[in-house]
Amino acid sequence: MGSIVPFPDLNLLPDTRISSSTPVPVPAAVIRRPKLEIRVKSEPIDDPISDIQTPDLIPSSPPPNDPNFLALEPSPSTHEDSTNVYSEFYRISEMFRSAFANQMQQHQHPQQTPLDSDSGAIVAVPDGDNHISALAVSAPSIRRQKRSNELVRVTNLSVEDQRYFRDIVRRTRMLYDALRIYSMAEEERRIGPGAGRRARGDLRAATLMRDRGLWLNRDKRIVGSIPGVFIGDLFYFRMELCVVGLHGQSQAGIDYLPSSQSSNGEPIATSIIVSGGYEDDEDAGDVLVYTGHGGLDKLHRMCNHQKLEGGNLALERSMHYGIEIRVIRGLKYEGSLTTKIYVYDGLYRIVESWFDVGKSGFGVYKFKLIRIEGQPEMGSTLLKLAHGLRTRPLQVRSAGYLSLDLSVKKEKTPIFVFNDIDSDKDPLYYDYLPRTVFPPFVYAGGNMGCNCVTSCHDGCLCGMKNGGEIAYDHNGFLLRGKPLLFECGSHCTCPPNCRNRVSQKGLKNRLEVFRSRETGWGVRTLDLIHAGAFICEYAGVVLTREQAQVFTMNGDSLIYPGRFTEKWAEWGDLSQIYPEYVRPTYPSIPPLDFAMDVSRMRNVACYISHSTSPNVMVQFVLYDHNNILFPHLMLFAMENIPPMRELSLDYGVADEYTGKLSICN
CATH class of the missing domain: 2.170.270.10 (SET domain)
Structure with a gap:
């Protein structure tokens, strides 16, 4: 049985490991509403995504004044079973089971609201035809599951655990790919091939899955490895990274817990995407010098000095607390359907950060990351x-x-x-x-x-x-x-x-x-x-x-x-x-x-x-x-x-x- 490691106090317990079988004392949750504007490091090669908004953050009350209290606690209603490594996937499995068990009843009563009031994930399509002929007709959406503010690390997974989570991720990705391909085919049937600007199937698939609660790892914000995601796994679309919980930002290159959700106002970074679109980045594989965000104009040219805030501050704080960072590389690939592909290359630690004058003449923050030893070979190397x-x-x-x-x-x-x-x-x-x-x-x-x-x-x-x-x-x-x-x-x-x-x-x-x-x-x-x-x-x-x-x-x-x-x-x-x-x-x-x-x-x-x-x-x-x-x-x-x-x-x-x-x- 695996374990979920909470982060009760990063200043005092940077790497505490708590077994899932041991009750974890949970203090009352105190989180304040996030800021409406957060500066992010966007990827210059990616097309702007307007159809999908960045996953919602959880608003709540202001934090306490304890300066040593950094990590985010679960809400007061959180049961101790939430520390179980299977919590997220048991929830999804039970959601599907209850939905399918009541499928006939739902078919007979099309006006009935969600099949499982707790899951809020699957609802009936108001269409009398049993054949799903067009995905352009939107099915009723449910209340979106907001992204958790609780930082955890999953450890000690057995072989059976790894197979279980791998199968969950595999099925989720298979649904995403099939839905994306099928939705594009329906679009071509509707307007004809090559007729004007078409909707992006990756966005439509991600939206449908999000609105039905099918995105993974939403009830926990995982630090370190994502269960079921292997080093070398490859993705064609940024939205698929969000669907499996590997990287939670649709455009930003730095995924982090904002300071507005941290009890003492210090953000924590969990993953970055390295695409080679920034002139000051240096990528040698196991050693990476990553340039922070900010200072760019609309054409992604440096026009101002960067500041130690947002994602930059989150990377600096992750270095301070020794928190590992997931690294995803965006690479051009000949023959790919998209301009680039994304490959997960494993966990890195930030060992150094400094402020430097970039090639453009403006000040930039740089972060040196070194890959943690003992991991499988990088997907980009393969x-x-x-x-x-x-x-x-x-x-x-x-x-x-x-x-x-x-x-x-x-x-x-x-x-x-x-x-x-x-x-x-x-x-x-x-x-x-x-x-x-x-x-x-x-x-x-x-x-x-x-x-x-x-x-x-x-x-x-x-x-x-x-x-x-x-x-x-x-x-x-x-x-x-x-x-x-x-x-x-x-x-x-x-x-x-x-x-x-x-x-x-x-x-x-x-x-x-x-x-x-x-x-x-x-x-x-x-x-x-x-x-x-x-x-x-x-x-x-x-x-x-x-x-x-x-x-x-x-x-x-x-x-x-x-x-x-x-x-x-x-x-x-x-x-x-x-x-x-x-x-x-x-x-x-x-x-x-x-x-x-x-x-x-x-x-x-x-x-x-x-x-x-x-x-x-x-x-x-x-x-x-x-x-x-x-x-x-x-x-x-x-x-x-x-x-x-x-x-x-x-x-x-x-x-x-x-x-x-x-x-x-």
């Missing part, structure tokens, strides 16, 4: 490593490569095979199979296609096969998972660049099969893979039931597609936002009753590791035939997967020792 491996692999690694292309040019993108652990060369002993091989009878019968001249639309024949909508957005990202997807095929007249032709085009991301001491052979990506993006096909030689029985008699292991868990149902599930959302059941598909032999011919997917909380899912797809009993097994990303991170699947049945199918060890 990004640079992956870039080097993609462009000059033999220069970055002088030894360990078994092959620079496992597919032997059968894929458009080469697949590396790397082993610096032992002498195992197992992947080289199989013929590479880029596409699944089906029995000839599968292709028997007609195969009707659409008559579209340009890219397909929801009303065309292929769109109707998918239940009246094209499965992908204009970037090729999966809108939501379904039991079965129909892509355009050879019988369709639409061009090769039709947006309904995605998985059939094959592998696009650069992958590497690598040897690990923990799990044997695995697969990691060298590219940044966007949530909802197609990765590759799980290929093999298809066997009928009778053929599979013969193979198993000989002791051979087979892949059974029917055993893969239905993770596709989680992607695009908007029931937490819209209670009337209905899980797709069309096109329907009967239980799959075939096996795949990968004992002699296989592809890269066969080396993907097993996980009950995977980052990759299986989506059944048809495009070259219409036999729903024999679909292709296409793999899609369930979350943003950073370079050098291992891919994982939920096979349903795996080897209990290695966590993998025995055929792929």
Whole structure:
């Protein structure tokens, strides 16, 4: 069981650790209303965000006169159970449980107010149609959960705790990504692609989740690591940092507890974003010189001296009390959907601060931060490593490569095979199979296609096969998972660049099969893979039931597609936002009753590791035939997967020792 460490008095107890099982004496809360104007260090490269306001702060009464009382206490109504490390996530889980338990009752009584009066998170959509057809129609909002002023540090998390919190963060991010992609697709349906200035899907998704109480870590302001957020996690949007509680400011580069909420008027900083947009910043990785805020004009040029106030003072006070700072780096990334990406690089300590004359001639405050030892490698370092491996692999690694292309040019993108652990060369002993091989009878019968001249639309024949909508957005990202997807095929007249032709085009991301001491052979990506993006096909030689029985008699292991868990149902599930959302059941598909032999011919997917909380899912797809009993097994990303991170699947049945199918060890 983990522990939450409160900050009762930073002057006296800079690093007190209190077990969650021990009652914590809680003094009465005394907080005064925050100032209306707070100077922040904005990020010059980011676009202004007008749709989302900075999270509200808690107004209350003036602080006491005790100069040694710095930290923020819980309110008088706070129960001692709030010190439990699971408090926030139990609250969300119970909120969802109670909401879903009353979903039918809510459907029968649409005028009823929130399903759970305590949660204030999920409300019904006043729409008689069970199909959520447009996200442009706003659902009723609830009272927003204000950000807590209570500083805590989460410690001593067990392996089970870490898995639990990771799953909560994973599901929250998956909901955010799916909602953002789906809302942009709805906007394109409404006004047409490229028609004028479009609404930003990242802001709309964050607003909907905030208004329903789905932002994480709002009842505690966490100092140090955020449970469930790993070093190296990558984000496309600033608002997603707010959603998971990693950085609570939508524009400001310094996130801190304002002095107006501190009992003795001293602010405390918790995280910073380093984007390289300030001329006096110096970033050497483990050592960082960060320039304070202030003194900028509207064009982000220095025009005045900085002052020791706001975020600058918060960083200085955090240095004084030895409080660690979360560092998120904003980096430009080639091929990204946005101008930059954000990667969490871990915890730093401020060791020095001083006032200096900047390059512009104006006075600036500088803060020297050093990364705390013993943490995993920085995500920004792995990004640079992956870039080097993609462009000059033999220069970055002088030894360990078994092959620079496992597919032997059968894929458009080469697949590396790397082993610096032992002498195992197992992947080289199989013929590479880029596409699944089906029995000839599968292709028997007609195969009707659409008559579209340009890219397909929801009303065309292929769109109707998918239940009246094209499965992908204009970037090729999966809108939501379904039991079965129909892509355009050879019988369709639409061009090769039709947006309904995605998985059939094959592998696009650069992958590497690598040897690990923990799990044997695995697969990691060298590219940044966007949530909802197609990765590759799980290929093999298809066997009928009778053929599979013969193979198993000989002791051979087979892949059974029917055993893969239905993770596709989680992607695009908007029931937490819209209670009337209905899980797709069309096109329907009967239980799959075939096996795949990968004992002699296989592809890269066969080396993907097993996980009950995977980052990759299986989506059944048809495009070259219409036999729903024999679909292709296409793999899609369930979350943003950073370079050098291992891919994982939920096979349903795996080897209990290695966590993998025995055929792929």
